Amino acid sequence: MASAISMIQAGFSCGGALSSFTARPRRMVVVRAEAINPDIKKDEAKVVDSVVVTELSKPLTAYCRCWRSGTFPLCDGSHVKHNKATGDNVGPLLLKKQ
Amino acid sequence: MASAISMIQAGFSCGGALSSFTARPRRMVVVRAEAINPDIKKDEAKVVDSVVVTELSKPLTAYCRCWRSGTFPLCDGSHVKHNKATGDNVGPLLLKKQ
Ligand code: FES
Ligand code: FES
Numbered sequence: 001m002a003s004a005i006s007m008i009q010a011g012f013s014c015g016g017a018l019s020s021f022t023a024r025p026r027r028m029v030v031v032r033a034e035a036i037n038p039d040i041k042k043d044e045a046k047v048v049d050s051v052v053v054t055e056l057s058k059p060l061t062a063y064c065r066c067w068r069s070g071t072f073p074l075c076d077g078s079h080v081k082h083n084k085a086t087g088d089n090v091g092p093l094l095l096k097k098q
Numbered sequence: 099m100a101s102a103i104s105m106i107q108a109g110f111s112c113g114g115a116l117s118s119f120t121a122r123p124r125r126m127v128v129v130r131a132e133a134i135n136p137d138i139k140k141d142e143a144k145v146v147d148s149v150v151v152t153e154l155s156k157p158l159t160a161y162c163r164c165w166r167s168g169t170f171p172l173c174d175g176s177h178v179k180h181n182k183a184t185g186d187n188v189g190p191l192l193l194k195k196q
Contacts, residue, residue, distance in 0.1 A: 035186035036134035036164065046181065048189035053151035054196050063191050065163045066134065073191060083144065088133035091146035093161050093171060093191060098152050 037067040049073040053095065062092040135165040147171040149193065160190040 041047045051063070051073075062075035066088075069076045075092035082088060139145045149161070149171075160173035164186075167174045173190035180186060 033180065033183040034132050035184040036180075037186055037188050042187060044187055046177070046187050046189040048192060050192040050194055052194045052196060053154065056151065063161075065165070065191075067163070067188065079144070082131070082134075085131040086133040088135055089140060089142055089144050090135050090165065091144040093163075094146060094148040095193070096148055096150045098150060 040067055040072050051095065056095060056097055059097050061095045063095060064092055066090045066092075138165055138170050151193065154193060154195055157195050159193045161193060162190055164188045164190075 037047065049063075064072050064075040064079070066075075066079040066082050068078040068082045070078065079090050079092065083090060135145065147161075162170050162173040162177070164173075164177040164180050166176040166180045168176065177188050177190065181188060
């Protein structure tokens with residue numbers, strides 16, 4: 001889910017039932033993965049788009065890979081805002097007719 | 099950064115300086131945006147790939163949009179594991195020669 005929380009927990013020992021496995025304090029790292037598509041076609045199990053390349057009209061067409069475009073599957077430049085807000089470095093796939 | 103923490107904080111009132119705006123308890127929602135590319139070409143400011151469509155060799159080629167592929171920019175099926183781990187619904191862009 002887009003609302004899943006990505007977190008790193010480190011530097012503390014486990015308590016409760018788990019501690020019965022060992023008497024020594026332990027360190028735990030939990031990294032919960034995060035969804036990358038917050039909004040696009042969330043009713044679909046998997047968003048796959050197809051391009052018949054012979055039907056491309058323009059010499060160059062940019063396709064979104066940041067899942068933030070208002071014109072998805074096309075790129076509308078929204079990756080710029082996403083990169084700025086998060087420190088990310090994502091960009092589109094460019095399809096060139098030649 | 100990929101390590102930025104995405105979090106939702108809700109259901110508690112604000113204290114400190116902010117509370118001077120109102121005497122009523124308030125709810126706060128904080129959503130910090132998260133990078134979607136953990137590893138690919140992080141030395142580059144923006145990862146943009148180009149495909150000259152006339153040079154596609156196969157009838158169908160899948161390009162990655164999940165940023166988890168070991169053969170990026172091509173899709174290697176890693177979106178399946180990502181979707182399962184996170185509840186996400188991302189998939190590739192399919193380029194078809196016709
Ligand atoms: S808007 Fe998503 S890559 Fe450009
Ligand atoms: S591996 Fe990324 S979309 Fe398939």
